[in-house]
Amino acid sequence: MFGEKALDLIRELHRSRDGTLGPYNEDVVRQILEEMQILYEANQEDVAQVVQNDSDQSSLTAIQVRHDSLQRNKRCLLAYLYNRLMKIRDMRWEFGSVLPPDIRRNMSEREVQWFSNYNRSLSSYMRSIGPRGLDLTQDLKPPQNVFIEVRCVEDRGEIELDDGSRILLKKNSMHFLPRSQCERLIRQGILKQVA
């Protein structure tokens, strides 16, 4: 039946868990497009006949059905693409400007392109705020504390903080540092927050 493949695509999107991005299903998308092409051509033919021959109303129902199927396929495809883009956008806020390779592999070429465009416009916007720019992705929720207690998990040598002072990250040493400095290091697994 027409539109079955499109429904599959939507189901697949629905099945994938929140916050994960499944591989871009190029095969099915192509099949849907082919199906649409066929439908479109069939409709073209019938419509031409009807236009030539005003009295022949027999194919009107078929045209209507094909047209609805086309519309439906289009809607499903757009929904699929749009939802994927929204997920990718969320990931930009979550992971920063460079996506992990396993997520990148699941993206289509166009999506990669869109991502870099989005990146560019976001960063140019963030640069334009205030005199020195503002990293909007830093605190999505207002932080509870400015400082947090962290414990160093591995030896990393000295790092320099924003205020110019340096601290030595040694395994099992504990530090009380500004939250903004730690977040990146925690994500990299160098520091651990002490509850």
Place this chain on the structure above:
Amino acid sequence: MLITDPVNDFFNKVKHERVLVMVALDVDALCACKILQALFKCDHVQYTLVPVINKSQLIKEFEEHKEQYKHIVLLNCGGNIDLLHILDPSEDISFYVIDSHRPIDLVNFFCEQQIYMLLKHDEDEIAAIPDYDSIYRDYDSDDEDSENDETEQVSKRHRFDEATLEKRRERKKWEEKRKEIIFDYEEFSFYGPSAAMLVYELAWKMSKDNNDQLWWAITGVADQFQNKKIGRDKYVSSVLELQGHMSRLNHRDEDDDNTKSVNSVKISFEHDLDLALYRHWSLFESLCHSLPTASAFKVWTNMGIKRLHQFLAEMGLPLTQCKQNYSFMETKMRDNLQSLVEESAEKFGLRNIKYQSFSAQCGYNHRLCASDAVYSVGALLEKLYSKDSQAAGENSNFVDSLDSLSRVTAPKMQDGLELAKLQLQAIKSSVSSFIDIGQILSYGPFLYTAVREGMPDYKYFGKPIFLNLFSHFLLNSYVRSLNKTKRERAKNLPLVICAPFNVDDGTTIIIGIPPLADESRKNLFGNAFLHAAERTKSRTSHESFDSSIITLKNEDLSKFLDALITIMS
């Protein structure tokens, strides 16, 4: 330099700086550290926490961090060593020392800047420190006189002869006196007020103290008492102070309208039984493994076990009840336990079975007694690891034990209690075998015994907290096991114990503890060890912050002991 006003002279100075906190590995220091952390958190003081085991690690950590920090806080370390000498810090670094080790190094105390000592304003303590004038004196003018322009003054010399001679004589006399004063001052090592208590007082002066911090201070003080670092009188006076703080903090709860939430920490003062971990163990086991009862009943003999059974029968406690976990004992027995024990204790010659203590409760969990917390944290600090994971393990011990203190109900605390039971069992079985075999020898001025490599649990003995606890346990039990005439003599003898420290390097750890009869807990071994090592040129290392614990090469042991005997007799 002595700090008179800790809030202004210490805390407000470091308030806007980055601080390095170095923590010695004992329970008291950890407690002090927890309180300090809480204070720093309130004022957003950025800090870094580093554990230090011994002097060489102190130096190493300092070298690594000295460029980044200008303010260094030392908890329970560094007070009794000349910091300027061993660390050689640049002039803009200041040290704040909160240390319970005594005697305080005189250079640290009289140093005008850089080193700031936080002390309790205790008359005795300040009085014990010799006058500045009697140890330091300006010699520059004299020296110049004598060395200046010799050739020119040759002719004049005769005239001044009398005067210079007089001066020299005086100087010599003064130097001798100085030596004597310093010797008297440094002869004994002992412990002052607990570091946790000092930091708690700082918190109190800043009006930032709460029940959590009070509990840490209590644990710190309990650690000092339990590990026999301070005598009973000092403990009692600290307890009275703590009790004052407790009632001040909790007076609001007394009327019914202001009941606090169940989940807050409740601290209560009580006269508790001096039994190790009895709330978390069975009563029978606890009686066997606590110092006062074990040594009084002599549980290492058959007679002792019989007497212990008699004692239980006297109290009317059925064995089935005693041998099961305390929390499953019948409620009626549990409630009457204290008075029962107290009544029968007198008949069996158990004195001081009760002592003033505190316990904390959070939510509907079991009460945690301060001394049990000390056992638990101490056991976590000295947790043993298999050889390959040793390096990683030793560091994480610090982290674990700090975690266990974070809340009264911390799951790590339970782990620690289990470990502490193992340690106590090891202590008890070793004490029994030492006394049975008669391994404790009298060397004249002191008693001596050695832990052999290959004994069960010998690895525990390389750890200072355990070794200290063991030696007190052993000395107590040994003295009790003697007959009356011998006992009087043994009471006044200190004990020296050797134990394998590092089998691969062939090093031995030696600890000396003061005699049983000495209530002041003053330890003379620090100096004696130093002299004995100098005299025999033994390869010793005095690395521990405790001067009465040293390590040395196995080969040097016998000549070292010989020298120790001659020095002390």
